[in-house]
Amino acid sequence: xxxxxxxxxxxxxxxxxxxxxxxxxxxxxxxxxxxxxxxxxxxxxxxxxxxxxxxxxxxxxxxxxxxxxxxxxxxxxxxxxxxxxxxxxxxxxxxxxxxxxxxxxxxxxxxxxxxxxxxxxxxxxxxxxxxxxxxxxxxxxxxxxxxxxxxxxxxxxxxxxxxxxxxxxxxxxxxxxxxxxxxxxxxxxxxxxxxxxxxxxxxxxxxxxxxxxxxxxxxxxxxxxxxxxxxxxxxxxxxxxxxxxxxxxxxxxxxxxxxxxxxxxxxxxxxxxxxxxxxxxxxxxxxxxxxxxx
Numbered sequence: 001x002x003x004x005x006x007x008x009x010x011x012x013x014x015x016x017x018x019x020x021x022x023x024x025x026x027x028x029x030x031x032x033x034x035x036x037x038x039x040x041x042x043x044x045x046x047x048x049x050x051x052x053x054x055x056x057x058x059x060x061x062x063x064x065x066x067x068x069x070x071x072x073x074x075x076x077x078x079x080x081x082x083x084x085x086x087x088x089x090x091x092x093x094x095x096x097x098x099x100x101x102x103x104x105x106x107x108x109x110x111x112x113x114x115x116x117x118x119x120x121x122x123x124x125x126x127x128x129x130x131x132x133x134x135x136x137x138x139x140x141x142x143x144x145x146x147x148x149x150x151x152x153x154x155x156x157x158x159x160x161x162x163x164x165x166x167x168x169x170x171x172x173x174x175x176x177x178x179x180x181x182x183x184x185x186x187x188x189x190x191x192x193x194x195x196x197x198x199x200x201x202x203x204x205x206x207x208x209x210x211x212x213x214x215x216x217x218x219x220x221x222x223x224x225x226x227x228x229x230x231x232x233x234x235x236x237x238x239x240x241x242x243x244x245x246x247x248x249x250x251x252x253x254x255x256x257x258x259x260x261x262x263x264x265x266x267x268x269x270x271x272x273x274x275x276x277x278x279x280x281x282x283x284x285x286x287x288x289x290x291x292x293x294x
Contacts, residue, residue: 126274128199132174133269136196139179140239140248141262149243150183151193151223153208154273158234164195167206174201183241193226193238209233211254220256227251237272239265 068087071080136152143150153163168189172178174196182189182204192205208226216225227238232254240249240256250257250268257268 129273130270132196132199133266133273135174135176136179136239136269137262137266139176140241140265142176142180143183143241144246144248146180147243147246148180148183148185148241149190149223150179150239150241151208151227152179152239153193153195153206153227153230154237154239154269155195155197155202156235156237156273158236159197160195160230160234160236163193163206163208163230164197164203167192167195167203169203170201172201174199193230224249224251224256228254228256231255237269239269 064083065087068080068083070076071083136154140150140152153160178201179194181187182194182201184190189204193208194204195202195206209229210222210225211228211232212225216228220228221242221244223240223242227240227249228251230236231238231251235253238251240251241247242249247259248262248265250260250265252268252272260268
């Protein structure tokens with residue numbers, strides 16, 4: 001069924017377009033543009049999937065498609081019927097299985113960060129962001145020294161108002177003293193996560209979704225599972241301080257970077273939170289190439 005569908009598309013669409021190339025120079029331009037866009041989208045899709053847990057599942061689906069095609073060519077009627085029946089519902093299955101990844105990708109497409117970066121609008125925010133990163137790092141180190149558990153979620157492009165709404169709204173300026181005080185044991189706000197949005201402490205005592213993956217280490221506590229959970233469902237960066245060990249960890253893209261020092265914490269946060277204008281990043285790359293060549 002898959003082979004027949006592609007063959008029909010090939011005969012009716014692709015061959016017609018190739019045959020019409022000689023009739024108009026515009027047809028050549030649009031065909032090249034069409035191919036470039038398709039290749040770019042495929043590349044981006046594979047790059048996005050490779051950074052998620054969906055990559056292994058995608059490889060399994062690719063194997064299933066190959067077996068389906070082979071069973072058709074080898075006239076394995078029963079096997080081909082079973083596999084094609086399964087593949088008929090493949091799109092619905094993919095949407096269900098990849099729902100978190102698809103939602104995240106569509107949310108990122110809806111953000112304006114790329115355009116603001118291109119125009120250089122966010123340059124004025126970088127100084128403020130960097131200042132707040134140092135404040136968060138100071139608070140994390142202080143909480144680590146005192147072995148006070150903490151969970152600080154830093155919102156990026158994907159907005160998480162639904163998570164913010166589960167806590168106590170604050171809309172306060174970021175300060176190390178306030179962050180340390182929020183996570184003081186036996187105080188009303190210490191249980192839950194702090195959400196930092198638009199360079200402010202948006203809310204405290206927020207409830208986060210817990211990661212339930214079987215491959216997550218059993219020794220990880222609720223804070224670490226919550227950090228991994230929200231980092232999977234959004235592009236947020238999460239700083240976690242363990243109450244038992246005092247170690248600082250960072251959750252990003254569903255992975256946990258454990259036991260980081262203060263300088264490493266700052267570097268990771270700056271790298272992921274500070275956006276450079278496109279012309280600046282290009283000039284940096286060209287300078288790096290010149291240095292390598294010299």
